[in-house]
Amino acid sequence: MTETPPLPTRAGFAAVLGAPNAGKSTLVNRLVGSKVSIVTQKVQTTRFPVRGVAMEGASQIVLVDTPGVFTPRRRLDRAMVKSAWTGAHDADAVVHLVDAEGELGSGDGKLTPAQHRSVEDTASIVAGLKKAERKVILALNKIDLVKRDTLLALSERMFSEGVYDEVFMISAHNGSGVDDLKRHLAERMPEGHWLYPADQTADLPVRLLAAEITREKVYLRLHEELPYAAAVETTSFEDRDDGGARIEQTIYVERENQRPIVLGKGGQTLKWIGQKSREDLMEILDRPIHLFLHVKVQSGWAEDRSFYRDNGLEYDA
Incomplete structure (x- = not known):
């Protein structure tokens, strides 16, 4: 046969x-x-x-x-x-x-x-x-x-x-x-060899993916109070001996009066953002995640040339 x-x-x-x-x-x-x-x-x-x-x-x-x-x-x-x-x-x-x-x-x-x-x-x-x-x-x-x-x-x-x-x-x-x-x-799709392994779901760098997940949580929680005024950067991503990862991220806002909005009363808003982001990252990366968030005021982040470079955007578009 x-x-x-x-x-x-x-x-x-x-x-x-x-x-x-x-x-x-x-x-x-x-x-x-x-x-x-x-x-x-x-x-x-x-x-x-x-x-x-x-x-x-x-x-x-x-x-x-x-x-x-x-x-x-x-x-x-x-x-x-x-x-x-x-x-x-x-x-x-x-x-x-x-x-x-x-x-x-x-x-x-x-x-x-x-x-x-x-x-x-x-x-x-x-x-x-x-x-x-x-x-x-x-x-x-x-x-x-x-x-x-x-x-x-x-x-x-x-x-x-x-x-x-x-x-x-x-x-x-x-x-x-x-x-x-x-x-x-x-x-x-044209005939040809696969571009990625069959079990890979994205080609986004893990540091960038982690930042995007946290930025999503910022907007979910603060979609009315903080319209488009925040960016998230993964400043550290370290593998741990136990198979997990230690991630540090900075949430940038444009004005000083926006910082307490992200923190929330007694830090509860930032705690919620961190918890929800960590849950998603654990599911996506299939490993324990230790996430640490910081909030920083940086008025010119939307005009920072390095922000565009790191996110694959043209500064002089």
Whole structure:
């Protein structure tokens, strides 16, 4: 009996492009099956591309979770938007993820200020895709929050823009439709050897991953009090003889009056951030973690050239 030859392996890059808070990080985490990108209720929390590695049959999909595309106002904004478009340009496949609920608004057709911004950002992305003359995959997200008839109308309207060759309706939150999108991405990957071991889920340096996990916890706890005014740096990462790791991190804030916000009464807020971050890191790294957090005021961290270099962003974007 003749054995069936194994399927040829495939490997390539798939960029997930979208407006802030479209659900890009949630989708990447869902496709990979583990946490590789931070997810918070704050918009624009992904500051640089995070590569998650997803496996589907004989295909390896390296997912580039790009920063959200929006109208830049600061140096950091410009660097993030440029990083997003660069990631999309270099990828073998591009998914334009759209928040369907944000595009449609409430039942009476009215849009909140945040939804207005989302619609404007989506229009900007469509214009950019037309300029690039590249066909991409449209993924309408959060379909569990909108009515089917309005969803179909949105799909038809967006497909008529002429920049898409496939449409998928998904919910990154509950996983609906995500498996179909994953299989399609796997088919689009070029034939070739896998770029990473089959059990590797990300190529983010562990020090940077640890900092991102803690930054997520800062925003989860302080999303109203501390809008975009914090950065986290892993200042020390040491392996211990017991198999664990000792991690020291500094949380940077811009003003002196923000420091007590991060600390909380009796240090309870910082303690909560450290506990939640440590729990995630222990699960992701599968080893005991000893985490020590410090809070420092550094007013110019968003203009520090080394911050951009360490996070893979262009300072002069």
